[in-house]
Amino acid sequence: MTALPKWADVALIPAINLVLAFFVSGLIVMWIGENPLDAMTVMIKGSIGSAYGWGYTLYYATNFIFTGLAVAIAFHARLFNIGGEGQAAIGGIGAALVCLHFGWPHWTLAFPAAIVGAAAFGAAWAAIPAYLQASRGSHIVITTIMFNFIASALLVYLLVNVMKAPGQMAPESRGFPAEAHLPTAHEMLAWIGVSFPRSPPVNVSLLIAFAASALVWVLIWRTRLGYAIRAMGWSEPAAIYAGIRPFRIIMITMMISGGLAGLMAINTVMGEAERLLLDPVQGAGFVGIAVALMGRSHPVGVVLAAILFGMLYQGGVELEFEMPAVSREMVLVIQALVILFTGALENMVRAPLERIALMFR
Amino acid sequence: MDFATVLQLLDSTLRLSTPLLLACLAGLFSERAGIFDIGLEGKMLASAFFSAAVAAATGSALLGLAAGMFASMALAALHGLASITFRGNQLISGVAINFLASGLTALIGQNWFKLGGRTPALSGDARFLPIDFYFSETLSSIPFIGPIYSELLSGHTLMVYVALAAVPATWWILFRTRFGLQLRAVGENPEAVDTAGLSVTALRYQATLICGLLCGLAGAYLATGMAAGFIRDMTAGKGFIALAALIFAKWRPGYALLACLLFGLLEAVAIRFQNIDVVGVGTVPVQFMQALPYILTVVILAGFIGKAIPPRAGGEPYAKERA
Numbered sequence: 001m002t003a004l005p006k007w008a009d010v011a012l013i014p015a016i017n018l019v020l021a022f023f024v025s026g027l028i029v030m031w032i033g034e035n036p037l038d039a040m041t042v043m044i045k046g047s048i049g050s051a052y053g054w055g056y057t058l059y060y061a062t063n064f065i066f067t068g069l070a071v072a073i074a075f076h077a078r079l080f081n082i083g084g085e086g087q088a089a090i091g092g093i094g095a096a097l098v099c100l101h102f103g104w105p106h107w108t109l110a111f112p113a114a115i116v117g118a119a120a121f122g123a124a125w126a127a128i129p130a131y132l133q134a135s136r137g138s139h140i141v142i143t144t145i146m147f148n149f150i151a152s153a154l155l156v157y158l159l160v161n162v163m164k165a166p167g168q169m170a171p172e173s174r175g176f177p178a179e180a181h182l183p184t185a186h187e188m189l190a191w192i193g194v195s196f197p198r199s200p201p202v203n204v205s206l207l208i209a210f211a212a213s214a215l216v217w218v219l220i221w222r223t224r225l226g227y228a229i230r231a232m233g234w235s236e237p238a239a240i241y242a243g244i245r246p247f248r249i250i251m252i253t254m255m256i257s258g259g260l261a262g263l264m265a266i267n268t269v270m271g272e273a274e275r276l277l278l279d280p281v282q283g284a285g286f287v288g289i290a291v292a293l294m295g296r297s298h299p300v301g302v303v304l305a306a307i308l309f310g311m312l313y314q315g316g317v318e319l320e321f322e323m324p325a326v327s328r329e330m331v332l333v334i335q336a337l338v339i340l341f342t343g344a345l346e347n348m349v350r351a352p353l354e355r356i357a358l359m360f361r
Numbered sequence: 362m363d364f365a366t367v368l369q370l371l372d373s374t375l376r377l378s379t380p381l382l383l384a385c386l387a388g389l390f391s392e393r394a395g396i397f398d399i400g401l402e403g404k405m406l407a408s409a410f411f412s413a414a415v416a417a418a419t420g421s422a423l424l425g426l427a428a429g430m431f432a433s434m435a436l437a438a439l440h441g442l443a444s445i446t447f448r449g450n451q452l453i454s455g456v457a458i459n460f461l462a463s464g465l466t467a468l469i470g471q472n473w474f475k476l477g478g479r480t481p482a483l484s485g486d487a488r489f490l491p492i493d494f495y496f497s498e499t500l501s502s503i504p505f506i507g508p509i510y511s512e513l514l515s516g517h518t519l520m521v522y523v524a525l526a527a528v529p530a531t532w533w534i535l536f537r538t539r540f541g542l543q544l545r546a547v548g549e550n551p552e553a554v555d556t557a558g559l560s561v562t563a564l565r566y567q568a569t570l571i572c573g574l575l576c577g578l579a580g581a582y583l584a585t586g587m588a589a590g591f592i593r594d595m596t597a598g599k600g601f602i603a604l605a606a607l608i609f610a611k612w613r614p615g616y617a618l619l620a621c622l623l624f625g626l627l628e629a630v631a632i633r634f635q636n637i638d639v640v641g642v643g644t645v646p647v648q649f650m651q652a653l654p655y656i657l658t659v660v661i662l663a664g665f666i667g668k669a670i671p672p673r674a675g676g677e678p679y680a681k682e683r684a
Contacts, residue, residue: 028465028468032468032469032472033472080450080452080453082452082456129659132659132662132663136662136663136664137664138659138662138663138664139662139671141399141452142604142605142608142658142662143659143662145399145601145604146601146605146655146656146658146659146662147655147659149598149601149652149655150652150655150656150659153648153649153651153652153655154648154652156648157646157648157649160648161646286456286460289453289456293453325472326468326472327467327468327471327472327478329463329464329465329467329468329471329478330464330468331464332460332463332464332467332468333460333461333464333465333468334464335460335464336457336458336459336460336461336463336464337457337461339453339456339457339460340439340443340454340457340458340461343449343450343453343454343456343457344443344444344447344449344450344451344453344454344457345442345443345447345449345454346447346449347447347448347449348447351447
């Protein structure tokens with residue numbers, strides 16, 4: 001039963017859910033003893049009030065677009081890929097190997113290779129749970145959770161025992177060569193004579209994130225494969241009846257999903273740290289869940305939600321600076337509330353709205 | 362390895378298994394009633410924080426325990442509200458609860474104690490102290506049995522014994538009482554339970570709250586029994602290992618004990634020996650030992666060693682009328 005008009009479904013319900021999440025967050029800030037409106041002002045100013053703030057906001061948003069798309073495309077096939085965190089970490093290994101083991105003459109060559117490396121490693125890591133789901137019926141949520149932990153153990157092992165730079169204590173790889181340095185917004189905008197602050201790490205990966213969003217849109221709504229993925233999501237028996245093979249769709253969807261999550265690494269590992277660190281993902285894999293839910297699994301929604309979460313993360317840093325009583329973890333709470341209201345408690349808002357909509361029919 | 366080392370290893374196995382076991386049994390109640398719970402981690406964490414915080418403020422470990430259980434059950438009720446009343450996605454609700462607990466405990470902890478998210482170190486009555494069995498001193502001189510009695514079995518905190526006792530209790534409740542039968546039925550075939558005139562909603566809420574209670578015990582043990590205070594994200598994946606153990610045990614209490622002891626042993630070995638040299642294999646890195654519970658669970662899930670079949674109605678919200 002979909003009694004709701006489309007605009008209510010795509011805009012009104014997410015908006016109400018977001019307001020609810022912010023309202024509860026505001027109550028928590030009040031309970032801590034700070035003014036929630038002041039806190040919001042600090043966060044907005046800190047995130048989009050300056051070019052510097054925008055730089056960081058978009059840097060975080062780049063990560064969240066990739067992980068959000070990863071979760072979103074799996075949602076279309078009614079698969080819940082909770083393993084973005086692990087897939088992105090493994091993607092980081094892929095990107096790092098590409099950057100470290102070949103002598104790249106210029107970033108324009110290193111970059112496509114790193115994209116392929118990161119995506120392939122992420123896709124491979126997602127392929128195992130996908131295979132187990134598709135052929136042996138192992139619940140993909142549980143296996144992808146397990147694979148997150150296995151990935152993190154693997155990464156620690158590699159960094160401590162194999163990839164650690166010689167002669168140093170910290171478990172991190174050696175720095176990537178200068179030729180693999182990705183141009184930041186500061187450098188790219190300087191080419192066309194626009195000045196942009198030097199320190200924000202936002203880089204050319206953002207453009208890849210936008211391109212990936214467009215490609216995902218085309219894939220889902222303009223190709224035969226996308227149709228098969230959506231058919232699987234709507235009704236598996238119907239899809240089978242239409243000649244769609246679930247095994248194939250589960251494998252392909254999860255590998256695209258894992259590849260997108262892995263791509264996140266080009267932004268953090270290649271774009272920012274320029275070496276492989278212990279925790280290259282920093283929770284972005286999980287933010288992807290909130291972003292996909294908020295963005296209604298639509299690429300446009302995902303991009304908007306990713307920018308919103310980028311604002312939250314950058315704003316949260318500023319908030320901690322301005323209001324020490326409200327620590328950075330406030331962002332985690334807001335994120336939890338967004339997941340709760342848009343995902344788990346969705347019917348709380350939807351059911352009454354549908355009743356209202358039926359009254360006006 | 363000499364006898365004393367083996368004893369020490371088993372002793373820490375018992376300690377490390379306890380939070381896993383309590384959380385695993387918590388998940389058992391919930392999932393047997395058809396409510397998937399990947400929020401065990403969050404509930405444990407909330408309980409760990411509130412038990413340590415209240416224990417620090419009042420100096421009483423028991424008051425801390427009560428606060429911890431209350432916090433954990435509040436999150437369990439939220440999970441129930443989302444997944445039973447509003448028929449939302451249980452997995453997404455669990456994810457949200459994990460983040461909520463991680464964020465709120467750090468936020469409130471920093472605001473309350475200003476110690477970077479920690480609680481002050483607990484001492485004296487603010488902690489659960491080891492219980493020494495009768496005559497453990499005198500009996501320790503008996504060869505073999507003496508040390509087992511006085512070092513391995515004696516000298517743990519109350520919660521270790523509670524967790525061990527909870528295993529037969531869980532089995533008895535689930536398989537020998539009317540309530541247990543109803544609970545299992547609601548996880549397998551809620552329509553039948555509904556037709557029999559029982560409330561699916563009430564049964565599932567009860568299961569969810571029992572789950573919260575047990576997670577509360579697990580969290581309180583972590584912060585006021587095993588450790589002396591709360592540190593940020595101190596559950597560190599234990600809720601997920603418990604979830605893994607639950608699958609490994611195929612949703613059965615007796616196997617849950619074995620699975621948790623196994624995973625506890627792996628953790629104890631990893632802590633004690635770091636990298637292990639195995640003859641003929643080479644060095645087994647510590648990270649492999651840490652990942653082993655997860656790898657084993659994936660293998661079990663894949664059905665290579667017997668098939669793990671979850672309760673049939675697990676994860677499905679129950680709607681009385683068909684739309």
